[in-house]
Amino acid sequence: MKSIASFFLYFILFCGTAQEQAIRLGVAGLSHGHVGWILGRENKEDVVMVGIVETDRNLAERLSKAHGFPMEMVFNTLDEMIAAVKPDAVAGFGSIYDHLAIVEACAPKGIHVMVEKPLAVSLDHAKKMNALAKKHNIHLLTNYETSWYPTNVKAFELLQQGTIGELRKVIVRDGHKGPKKIGVSKEFLSFLTDPKLNGGGAIMDFGCYGANLMTWIQQGKKPNKVTAVTQQLQPENNPKVDDDATIILSYDTAMAILEPSWNWPIGRKDMEIYGVKGVVYVDNQHDLRLRIAKGYSGYEEEQFRLEERPEPFNDPFSLFASVIREETVLPPYDPYSLENNMITMEILDAALQSAKTQRSAELKK
Structure with a gap:
């Protein structure tokens, strides 16, 4: 059982300066090498990381020491994390195969998703993700460094x-x-x-x-x-x-x-x-x-x-937040x-x- 009290103490201490409209972001997986982009992201008022899903405790503990997030933020399943911290959006940083499962868990709850490139492990997975995103009217973005x-x-x-x-x-x-x-x-x-x-x-x-x-x-x-x-x-x-x-x-x-x-x-x-x-x-x-x-x-x-491009186009999470708030419409x-x-x-x-x-x-x- 997670210590919700400890988690919210962290939230108040580390995220108290965030604006009320900050997007509450959950992170699904820590194995992708690009996860450092969110774990090491400078404090901004557009996105607040509120929970992490990772079953590999050794990996989570290693990154916790490196980046300073408490292990109380780490959950074993997406459903557990979603129920506890109610994110507005989730960013996928596990294997590409996991992308479909993230959308399956998030889309029906109206939670927006951003995954690392490519969108999916196969065209079949991509079609299922696309159908879920459209059915539940969520944003489903794919992050490329070159973007x-x-x-x-x-x-x-x-x-x-x-x-x-x-x-x-x-x-x-x-x-x-x-x-x-x-x-x-x-x-x-x-x-x-x-x-x-x-x-x-x-x-x-x-x-x-x-x-x-x-x-x-x-x-x-x-x-x-x-x-x-x-x-x-x-x-x-x-x-x-x-x-x-x-x-x-x-x-x-x-x-x-x-x-x-x-x-x-x-x-x-x-x-x-x-x-x-x-x-x-x-x-x-x-x-x-x-x-x-x-x-x-x-x-x-x-x-x-x-x-560098002007905000929010110089940072994938800033752009994700801007799209969710309907401040930016992608061309x-x-x-x-x-x-x-x-x-x-x-x-x-x-x-x-x-x-x-x-x-x-x-x-x-």
Whole structure:
């Protein structure tokens, strides 16, 4: 039995400065490496963490010592946490397989949900989550780090403005040396390299970024077909899943090449957008280059060093709170949106099929 008195003492001491309208946030799972974003988040008045669900007590105690939350906040089940602290929203930080169960527990109670990318472990799970979100009228967002990159927003604007002309090709590269090589926690590594809990290896973990960005760039237009090839270059580290993939998305007048990998020597999340008149290089979160063609191989180049996006678009939890309060309405096919991420899951599902059958997979229009 949890000490509710102790919990609310913590709430008063640590969260007393929060505004009355602060979103009460529950955290479902602690095994995802991105959970530090909420546990280490600076004190703001938009979101207050009120409860955590984690069955691994050793993991919870380790993070409790690292981040200063009391173990009285930690519950064994979502239902127990929801009943005790009545959150307005829940953020999922367990395995990707757990996302469906979170929505199943929260949606009927009107509790909004945000999960880490990708939306779901499979298209089947995604369809069930989508149906629940719509039936119970909740927000269901998917958090991608690249969603708040000011360079991605600038690149999108340049394309929309016609600066580089009509779109022809996009190349998106995401990844790092591999989860074991970069030293992720044992709990994170355990589900990342499990085909059931993660849906695949690098093709899911990093392929989702490119699929998500392309769905945004194409404003919901689906590729006609998806062709994917996977490899396992580190069988000693990733024995059950792929760790390198190439995914080709074919549209009517454009093509995208996604290169998700756990074999990049240097971690990266970059993109190149080619139009008929020029190209935009998104080198990283802050650096962007625009080249306009001149003659055969010449060009004029403009370089940009961009500042962080303004609130609430510089923080996933601030944006989540703003959307819940209806202060922010996401634009069509925004990377956070459910409509985008349902198509993203269709693309990933097709990529998995293609890699398995060694044939291109067509998407239903």
